[in-house]
Amino acid sequence: MNWHSATEFFAMGGYGIYVWSAYAATAGVLALEAGFALRRRRRALAAARERQA
Amino acid sequence: MLAAARCIVRRDLLLALRRPSDVATALLFFVIVASLFPLGVGAEPNLLRAIAPGVIWVAALLSSMLSLGRLFAADHADGTLEQMLLGVSPLGVVAAAKVFTHWLVSGLPLVAIAPLIALQYDLPQSLYGTLALSLLLGTPVLSLIGAIGAALTLGLRGGGVLLALLVLPLYVPVLIMGAGSVDMAAAGLSPAGQLQLLAALLVLAAAFAPWAIATALRISTE
Amino acid sequence: MSTVIRWFWFASPQTFFPLAGTAARWSAAIAALLAAAGLYVGFFVAPTDAQQGEAYRIIFIHVPAAWMSMVIYLAMAFWAALGWVLNARMASMLARALAPSGMVFTLIALWTGAVWGKPAWGTWWVWDARLTSELILLFLYIGYLALTEAIDDPKRADRAGALVAIVGAVNVPVIYFSVKWWNTLHQGASVSLTAAPTMAHAMLLAMLLMTFAFWAYAFAVVFMRARAIVLERECGAAWVRGLSNPAIGLPT
Numbered sequence: 227m228n229w230h231s232a233t234e235f236f237a238m239g240g241y242g243i244y245v246w247s248a249y250a251a252t253a254g255v256l257a258l259e260a261g262f263a264l265r266r267r268r269r270a271l272a273a274a275r276e277r278q279a
Numbered sequence: 280m281l282a283a284a285r286c287i288v289r290r291d292l293l294l295a296l297r298r299p300s301d302v303a304t305a306l307l308f309f310v311i312v313a314s315l316f317p318l319g320v321g322a323e324p325n326l327l328r329a330i331a332p333g334v335i336w337v338a339a340l341l342s343s344m345l346s347l348g349r350l351f352a353a354d355h356a357d358g359t360l361e362q363m364l365l366g367v368s369p370l371g372v373v374a375a376a377k378v379f380t381h382w383l384v385s386g387l388p389l390v391a392i393a394p395l396i397a398l399q400y401d402l403p404q405s406l407y408g409t410l411a412l413s414l415l416l417g418t419p420v421l422s423l424i425g426a427i428g429a430a431l432t433l434g435l436r437g438g439g440v441l442l443a444l445l446v447l448p449l450y451v452p453v454l455i456m457g458a459g460s461v462d463m464a465a466a467g468l469s470p471a472g473q474l475q476l477l478a479a480l481l482v483l484a485a486a487f488a489p490w491a492i493a494t495a496l497r498i499s500t501e
Numbered sequence: 502m503s504t505v506i507r508w509f510w511f512a513s514p515q516t517f518f519p520l521a522g523t524a525a526r527w528s529a530a531i532a533a534l535l536a537a538a539g540l541y542v543g544f545f546v547a548p549t550d551a552q553q554g555e556a557y558r559i560i561f562i563h564v565p566a567a568w569m570s571m572v573i574y575l576a577m578a579f580w581a582a583l584g585w586v587l588n589a590r591m592a593s594m595l596a597r598a599l600a601p602s603g604m605v606f607t608l609i610a611l612w613t614g615a616v617w618g619k620p621a622w623g624t625w626w627v628w629d630a631r632l633t634s635e636l637i638l639l640f641l642y643i644g645y646l647a648l649t650e651a652i653d654d655p656k657r658a659d660r661a662g663a664l665v666a667i668v669g670a671v672n673v674p675v676i677y678f679s680v681k682w683w684n685t686l687h688q689g690a691s692v693s694l695t696a697a698p699t700m701a702h703a704m705l706l707a708m709l710l711m712t713f714a715f716w717a718y719a720f721a722v723v724f725m726r727a728r729a730i731v732l733e734r735e736c737g738a739a740w741v742r743g744l745s746n747p748a749i750g751l752p753t
Contacts, residue, residue: 240555241556248613259722262601270729270732277736432651445644445647449672459686495661498661
C-alpha cells in the first residue's frame with residue numbers, strides 16, 4: 227500500500243492540486259464528450275420521429 | 280501539355296499585371312507585419328538580430344497564405360474553372376501552371392524584398408544569401424501546399440480563416456527548415472542540411488501537390 | 502462448401518446501426534472495468550517516482566490520451582480514405598464520428614501535459630518535440646472538423662475531409678521530425694515528458710490498462726456518435742422510418 231491515510235492520498239506528496247486537477251479535468255472533458263454524443267443521438271432520434279409524423 | 284501550361288501562365292500573368300493592387304497589397308502586408316515586431320518586442324539590436332530569420336519567415340508565410348484566396352476564386356466565379364475541368368489538358372498541369380504563376384507574383388517578390396527587411400533587423404549581410412535561398416526554395420512549397428487548401432475551400436463561407444486553419448499546420452516543417460537554415464548560418468554552422476531538406480520538400484511538393492490540387496478542385500466543383 | 506467472407510456486410514448503414522449499438526454498450530462497460538483496474542494499479546500499486554514524487558502519476562492519463570489522439574487520427578484518415586475510394590458512405594460517416602473524439606484526446610494530452618510540466622519543470626508549457634507535435638495535431642483535427650462542418654453537401658464534405666485527413670496523415674511524420682530537429686537546435690527541455698529512465702512494471706501496467714480503457718471508451722462514444730450520424734443522414738430510408746415508429750418500438 228502506498229498510502230497510510232486518506233489525507234496522504236489526497237495530498238499526493240504536495241502535488242495534490244496538480245494531480246487531482248488533471249484527473250478532474252480529464253474526467254470532466256470525457257463526461258462532456260459523452261454527454262454531447264448522447265445529446266446528438268437523442269436529437270437525431272427526435273428528428274427522425276418528427277419526419278415520421 | 281506544355282503549350283497549355285504556357286498559355287495559362289501567360290493568361291494569369293496578364294490578369295495579375297492588370298490588377299497590380301492585388302499583388303502589391305500582399306507584399307505590403309509582408310513589410311508591415313515584419314515592421315510590427317520591433318514595435319512589439321522592443322528595438323534592442325541583439326534581440327532583433329536573433330529573431331530576424333523567424334520573423335521574416337513568418338511574415339512571408341502569412342503573406343503567401345493571404346494571397347492564396349485569389350488563386351482559384353476569380354476563375355471559379357466566372358466559370359473558367361469548369362471549362363478547365365472539362366478541357367483536354369490534364370487538370371494537374373493546369374493546376375501546376377496556375378500555382379507557378381501565383382508564386383511568380385506573390386512568392387518571388389518576397390525573396391527580393393526580404394533583404395530590405397533584414398536590413399531593418401540588422402541581420403549580418405553574410406546571411407542574406409542563405410535567407411534569400413531559403414525563401415526561394417520555401418515559398419514555392421508554401422504556394423503548392425496552400426493551393427490544395429485553396430482548392431478545398433472554394434466558395435465556402437468563412438473561406439479565408441478556414442484556409443489558414445487547414446494550411447498553417449502543414450506549413451510548419453517549411454517554416455522550421457527555412458528559419459532554421461538562417462539560424463544555423465548565424466551560428467557559424469553550415470545551413471546546407473536544412474537547405475537540402477527544403478529542396479527535398481520542394482521536389483516532393485512539386486511531384487504530388489498538383490495531383491492533390493486537381494483532386495481537390497474536382498471535389499469542390501462537383 | 503466454401504465460406505464466403507462478407508467483407509461489406511457492415512458497410513450498409515442499416516446493418517451497422519444495431520451492431521454499433523451493442524458494441525457501444527459493451528465497450529462502455531469494458532472501459533469502466535479497465536479504468537478501475539488501471540487507476541487502482543496506478544495509485545495503489547505503482548511506487549513513488551524517485552525524481553518527480555507523486556506528480557508523475559499524471560502520466561497514467563497523459564500518455565494514454567496522447568497515444569489515442571494519434572491512433573484515432575490514423576483511423577480517421579483510414580476510414581475516410583476507404584469511404585472515398587470505395588464510395589462507401591458508412592466508412593466516411595465513421596471517419597466523421599472519429600474526429601471529435603480524437604480532438605478531445607488531443608486536448609486532454611495537452612492539458613495534462615501542461616499540468617504535469619508545472620511541478621516537473623517549473624513552467625506551464627514546455628516546447629518539447631512531443632507536446633509541440635501534439636499541438637499541431639490539435640490544429641489538424643480542428644482543420645478537419647472546421648472544413649467538414651463548413652460544407653453542407655455530405656458527399657463533398659466527406660471527400661474534402663478525406664483529402665485533408667490523408668494530406669495531414671502523410672505530413673505528420675514530416676512535422677514530427679522537423680519539430681524534433683527544431684527542438685534539439687533550440688536546446689529545449691532536456692528530458693522528454695514521457696521518458697522515465699526505468700519504468701517500474703506496475704507503472705507500465707497501469708499505463709497500458711488506462712490506454713485500453715481509453716480505447717474502449719473511444720469505441721463507445723464513436724459508435725454512439727456514428728449511430729447519430731447514420732440517423733441524421735439516412736432519415737429518408739425505410740428502415741429508419743421503421744425504427745422511429747412507436748408501434749415497432751424505440752431503438753435501444
